[in-house]
Amino acid sequence: MDKRGKLRVALVGLRFGGAFVPIYLHHPDVEYVGLVDPDRAALEDLGGKFGVERRHSDLREVIRSRDYDAVHLVTPIPLHAEQSVAVLKSGKHCACTVPMATGLADLRAIIAAQRKSGRNYMMMETAVYTRQFLYVRELAAAGRLGRIQLLRGAHYQDMENWPPYWTGLPPMHYATHAVAPGLAIADTHATAVHCFGSGVMRPELHGQYGNPYPAETAIFELASGNLAMEVTRSLFQTARGYTESFCIYGEKLAVEWPQVEEEDALVVFSMGAAAEAGRRGRPVTTERVSAPDRQDLLPPAIARFTVRGKYDDSNPQKTFEAGGGHHGSHPHLVHEFVRSIVEERKPWIDERRAAWWTAAGICAHQSAMKRGARVLVPAFD
Ligand SMILES: NC(=O)c1ccc[n+]([C@@H]2O[C@H](COP(=O)([O-])OP(=O)(O)OC[C@H]3O[C@@H](n4cnc5c(N)ncnc54)[C@H](O)[C@@H]3O)[C@@H](O)[C@H]2O)c1
Numbered sequence: 001m002d003k004r005g006k007l008r009v010a011l012v013g014l015r016f017g018g019a020f021v022p023i024y025l026h027h028p029d030v031e032y033v034g035l036v037d038p039d040r041a042a043l044e045d046l047g048g049k050f051g052v053e054r055r056h057s058d059l060r061e062v063i064r065s066r067d068y069d070a071v072h073l074v075t076p077i078p079l080h081a082e083q084s085v086a087v088l089k090s091g092k093h094c095a096c097t098v099p100m101a102t103g104l105a106d107l108r109a110i111i112a113a114q115r116k117s118g119r120n121y122m123m124m125e126t127a128v129y130t131r132q133f134l135y136v137r138e139l140a141a142a143g144r145l146g147r148i149q150l151l152r153g154a155h156y157q158d159m160e161n162w163p164p165y166w167t168g169l170p171p172m173h174y175a176t177h178a179v180a181p182g183l184a185i186a187d188t189h190a191t192a193v194h195c196f197g198s199g200v201m202r203p204e205l206h207g208q209y210g211n212p213y214p215a216e217t218a219i220f221e222l223a224s225g226n227l228a229m230e231v232t233r234s235l236f237q238t239a240r241g242y243t244e245s246f247c248i249y250g251e252k253l254a255v256e257w258p259q260v261e262e263e264d265a266l267v268v269f270s271m272g273a274a275a276e277a278g279r280r281g282r283p284v285t286t287e288r289v290s291a292p293d294r295q296d297l298l299p300p301a302i303a304r305f306t307v308r309g310k311y312d313d314s315n316p317q318k319t320f321e322a323g324g325g326h327h328g329s330h331p332h333l334v335h336e337f338v339r340s341i342v343e344e345r346k347p348w349i350d351e352r353r354a355a356w357w358t359a360a361g362i363c364a365h366q367s368a369m370k371r372g373a374r375v376l377v378p379a380f381d
Helices: 016-026 040-050 059-064 077-089 104-117 131-141 176-186 300-306 325-342 351-369
Strands: 007-012 030-036 070-073 093-096 121-123 148-156 190-198 215-222 228-234 243-250 253-256 266-271 284-289 309-311 320-322
Touching: 007 016, 007 059, 007 325, 016 030, 016 040, 016 070, 016 300, 016 325, 030 040, 030 059, 059 070, 059 077, 070 077, 070 325, 077 093, 077 104, 093 325, 104 121, 104 351, 121 325, 121 351, 131 176, 131 243, 131 253, 131 266, 131 325, 148 176, 176 215, 176 228, 176 243, 176 351, 190 351, 215 351, 228 351, 300 325
Parallel strands: 007 030, 007 070, 070 093, 093 121, 148 228
Antiparallel strands: 148 243, 190 215, 215 228, 243 253, 253 266, 266 284, 309 320
16 A cells, blocks of 8 residues: 555456446545556557556566555456465455356365455455345345345356357356345355256357256255255356346345346335235235435445446547446445455455355355255355
8 A cells, every 4th residue: 555545456357357447546545556468459458548557468467566455356267266366475455256266175275365365355246236236235234124035046148159268167156146145135155055957058068167057056055044045047058138136035025136137127025914804815015116326335436437427528539438337336346345455354245255155156066966966065164
């Protein structure tokens, strides 16, 4: 940190990662931002667009450098574990996009590196900073859901023609968007899982990961006793439009993500008063609720990035659109990572919570490969 307690941040991997450049640049606790990508065209393009002079084509330059306090990794999945460990070992704080890793040993290696370094690790899970999640979390905190009875998550996305590391990826190795919201609302973690692989995938997609399944569906046992969570994921050859969704069923209120992603409004069911004599079942009313945008939780300088808008109105020739990704979650993620460092506390999605959310999917795939056998999910105490 510089003398004024401001952070010097390196952002690594500029494709999806590019969405975070203006947010860090405008965060009041950030001194400066450096960009890292071996793709020089991406580096020059984003560096030029946002006027960022510090540009590196190799992460090792940043790791060796004393000019950075924190590194945010938005790189391909197979690099997350190795790069997170290297960043932490270099004495820098580390944020990493999902998933934390794709193997249990790698989760443990990141936790060990975090503990040894004493620096912050945060997994940048967009699904728990969407405006919909923030709304449901407030309903839960105010007791409006009543006792939570069932959790459900689903993430459908077609990964045909995505970069090669996606080819045949076990669906549950990228499950955190569907796993995390339910676990976070119920404030619990998975202890065991039964999962089934489903469907038939083209043989050429099996090779890289030895995974034969285009879709996987799991039921998790949770630490909080009588609660279970269903999670379904598909990645290939399944005709379902993209969604990253969660549903929470309480005794008083239930909230479902809309069936069609573009519809936006949550479906909220309210349980009526005690059943009238002679009437079977209680009345349940249904309303559609657009979750409010929570710019009030953010510093004014970055609040506008919860929605898509013009970047740098001061120069109409160079104006372009930025912000609004993943239902407004990006600035909330950056703010939590940055403030956790400034306030010398753990981020909410610290290494342990990140490992719980990620291990749930890793263990689910193990179960699928054993035809649904019960697999214990480690506790990461
Ligand atoms: N909602 C979310 O949280 C969300 C959404 C999209 C992607 N992601 C995650 O973000 C990551 C990146 O996604 P993407 O679609 O941009 O991937 P991508 O593979 O299209 O792009 C990765 C970028 O990283 C760069 N890169 C590759 N190797 C690198 C290295 N060794 N050091 C530095 N940079 C390197 C590439 O040049 C490229 O610019 C993935 O891990 C994905 O899982 C998360």
